[in-house]
Amino acid sequence: xxxxxxxxxxxxxxxxxxxxxxxxxxxxxxxxxxxxxxxxxxxxxxxxxxxxxxxxxxxxxxxxxxxxxxxxxxxxxxxxxxxxxxxxxxxxxxxxxxxxxxxxxxxxxxxxxxxxxxxxxxxxxxxxxxxxxxxxxxxxxxxxxxxxxxxxxxxxxxxxxxxxxxxxxxxxxxxxxxxxxxxxxxxxxxxxx
Numbered sequence: 265x266x267x268x269x270x271x272x273x274x275x276x277x278x279x280x281x282x283x284x285x286x287x288x289x290x291x292x293x294x295x296x297x298x299x300x301x302x303x304x305x306x307x308x309x310x311x312x313x314x315x316x317x318x319x320x321x322x323x324x325x326x327x328x329x330x331x332x333x334x335x336x337x338x339x340x341x342x343x344x345x346x347x348x349x350x351x352x353x354x355x356x357x358x359x360x361x362x363x364x365x366x367x368x369x370x371x372x373x374x375x376x377x378x379x380x381x382x383x384x385x386x387x388x389x390x391x392x393x394x395x396x397x398x399x400x401x402x403x404x405x406x407x408x409x410x411x412x413x414x415x416x417x418x419x420x421x422x423x424x425x426x427x428x429x430x431x432x433x434x435x436x437x438x439x440x441x442x443x444x445x446x447x448x449x450x451x452x453x454x455x456x457x
Contacts, residue, residue, distance in 0.1 A: 267399075268443050271436065276404035277425040278448045281417030282390055284427075288412035291365030293389060295353040296409060299339035300346030302385040302392075308344060311335040314369070314378045321375070322358060322368040329355040346383070356382075387431035390424060423448075 266273045294301075303311070315335050319327055326349055333347040333355070347355040358368045370382045381387060390410060394401045404424050417427065425432065425444060433441045 266444070266447050268436075268440055268447070270398075271400045271402050271440070273402040273444065274404055275451070276406075277391065277402065277444070278423055278451065280404055280406075280414070280424050281420075281422055282404075282410070282413050282424045282427050283417040283420055283422050284410075285412040285416040286364050288416075289409060290363055291357075292409050293407065294357045294365040294367070294386075299341075299343075300337070300348050300354050301356075301383050303336050303344040303346065303383050304385075305344065307380075307383055308336055310380050314372070314380055317377050318356070318369050318372045321371045321377075322356060325349045326355040326357065326368065381434075384431065384435055388428055388435060391428050391432070393435065 266275060266278075312335055315330070322330075329347050329349045335347075336344050337347050339345045349355050349357075353365065356368045357365045358371065360366055367382045367386060369378070369380065372378045373381045385392070390405045390407065390413070392403050392405045394403070417423070425448070429441065432444070
């Protein structure tokens, strides 16, 4: 574990290799799981504000689920998450012509319709962030459905931290990320892993 300010970071972010391989997995992480994508409290009013602008980018099934359940819901653990379509995929998911999942929010962002890229938990994946009173835990979430991503990351020699660089900077800032990379260099220099 590495401490940077009030975060405790798993060294797996620096050791494990990962690059999403959508041609293999088709974005199954947006479909599988017990609940929708985790949401931060500050993202809830953003979803309220942008929904009408994002709506034209969504599938009708997703729009129906959102209008029935709400733009966000509480899961069984009491955490805010995106609603699901029939207990399966995230309601904000769209599918391309190859059946690969994409984010409707991100499509609206890419079109310049909204200035919110997507929930930070989605942008960070496979990194999961958990807030505690005294610190924030930053961990690598290993999921069997991402084995192809691990293989691709290994073949390209790209670590989890490198793969989610933009998301880590979005969440914690450039200085935090720079310190993480400096720590990685020091660990390699002294052959600590």
